[in-house]
Amino acid sequence: MTAAAAKKTAAKPTTTKTAPEATETEEVTKVSPIKRSTRTVLEIDLDGTMYTGEIDMEGNEEALKELDEVAKQWDAAQKAYAEVNVKFMEKLEEIGLRPERPKTTTGGPSQSKLIRRWARRIELEVNEQGKIPAYIxxxxxxxxxxxxxNENEK
Structure with a gap:
């Protein structure tokens, strides 16, 4: 995992949003990769795999506390990994090793074109030219x- 990927899982500030099926505003607290609402909705994003569902808060308080603790440990481990990874890459370059550059291919749309096509389909903002943001x-x-x-996005 890269430093950029580790950053995406860092704890985020508390936000407020309105649930589509609710008439009142719910508060969502983002802890580590976990988002929990007062409506018992739990969402966990682990490296692109989303775990979601409604849970009964009553009787699960202890398990949720433990989950929060594990998530904090997970964040700390991701941060530590990112830091060690940067040091490791620096040492590799220090002794003269460089990352391989991807080979270019011909005869079809570039990877950038495929990513841009996909991003537009799912309504993500992406420029026609230039570097595509890492999160996309x-x-x-x-x-x-x-x-x-879709077939034309592979």
Whole structure:
């Protein structure tokens, strides 16, 4: 996992949103990769795999506390991994090793074109030219692994 991927899982501030099927506003607290609402909705995003569902808060308080603790440990581990990974890559380059550059291919749309086509289909904003933001590339790769791409996006 890269430092950018580790950053995407960092704890985020509390937000307020209105649930589509509810008439009142619910508060969603994002802890680690976990988002929990007062309506007992739990969403966990682990490296592109989304776990969702409604749970009964009554009787699950202890398990949810434990889940929060594990999520905090997970965040700390991801941060530590990112830091070690950067040091490791620096040492590799220090001794003269460089990452391989992807080979270019001909005879079909470029990877960038496929990603842009997919991003537009799912209504993500992406420029016609230039670097594609890492979070879009990561979402594309996750969708590709799950088999969610159309034939003209592969």
């Amino acid at each position: 590339v990561e979402k594309y790769e996750a969708a590709k692994k799950r088999g969610e791409l």
